[in-house]
Structure formats: structure tokens, C-alpha cells
Amino acid sequence: MKSADERIEQTAMQIKAGKYPREGLSFIAHIKGLFGQRLWFYNKTASYSDKLKISDLCVGCGLCSQNCPMGNIKIEDNKATAGGRCTMCYRCISLCPKQAITLIGEKVQEQCRYEKYIT
Numbered sequence: 001m002k003s004a005d006e007r008i009e010q011t012a013m014q015i016k017a018g019k020y021p022r023e024g025l026s027f028i029a030h031i032k033g034l035f036g037q038r039l040w041f042y043n044k045t046a047s048y049s050d051k052l053k054i055s056d057l058c059v060g061c062g063l064c065s066q067n068c069p070m071g072n073i074k075i076e077d078n079k080a081t082a083g084g085r086c087t088m089c090y091r092c093i094s095l096c097p098k099q100a101i102t103l104i105g106e107k108v109q110e111q112c113r114y115e116k117y118i119t
């Protein structure tokens with residue numbers, strides 16, 4: 001079995017080449033995800049969601065909203081607002097050009113995307 005780092009690097013190279021991995025989309029994978037993750041996580045989202053903060057730095061560009069897998073962020077009056085379905089994936093935090101979104105702490109320490117793994 002490949003180490004996590006090798007796997008991440010391999011995936012990053014695929015993305016760089018324009019081939020987005022599509023693993024975990026089969027019916028069996030969905031069932032596994034439902035029982036192994038989502039059902040359990042749905043009960044947790046309320047407490048996670050409370051921690052998500054969007055600061056005044058937000059300019060309403062919509063990147064977070066377009067990329068949130070939970071549909072948890074909406075743009076209203078040119079500003080992002082979060083609902084109660086955050087599962088702490090950190091996608092919005094890594095994408096926000098203004099570093100306006102935080103989950104733990106008051107400041108974004110690092111925005112990590114696949115480019116980091118491409119040498």
C-alpha cells in the first residue's frame with residue numbers, strides 16, 4: 001500500500017494534468033460513506049458549524065460558496081454567510097482569496113492546495 005504522501009503527490013500530478021480523480025463515486029462507495037462517515041457526521045455538524053467564522057475581509061466573490069461540498073455557504077448582500085452544515089473539510093478556508101474564513105483560531109495559518117505537492 002502506498003504511503004499517504006505518495007498518494008497525495010500522485011493525485012496532485014493528475015490534477016495538474018487536468019485529470020481529476022473520481023474515486024469513491026460508485027454505489028458501494030456511497031453506501032460505505034453513508035454508514036462509515038456521513039450518518040455519524042450529520043450529528044456533529046451543528047457544533048462544527050458554530051466554529052466557522054467569516055470576517056469583514058469577505059468581498060463576496062463566491063468562491064467558497066461554489067466549492068463547499070455541503071452547500072453550507074450562501075452569498076447574501078455581497079457577503080458570504082454560513083449555515084449549519086459544515087463538516088470541517090477546510091475547502092473554503094483554503095480557497096478564500098481574502099483569508100476571511102476561519103474555523104479554529106482567529107487567523108488563517110496556511111492555505112493548502114494541491115499545488116503544494118507538485119515539485
Ligand code: SF4
Pocket residue numbers: 054057058059060061062063064065079080095096097098099100101
Ligand atoms: S471566498 Fe472569501 S472573499 Fe470570497 S465570498 Fe467566500 S469568504 Fe468572501
Ligand code: SF4
Pocket residue numbers: 052067068069070071072073082085086087088089090091092093
Ligand atoms: S469547511 Fe468545508 S463544509 Fe465547512 S463551510 Fe467550508 S467548504 Fe463547507
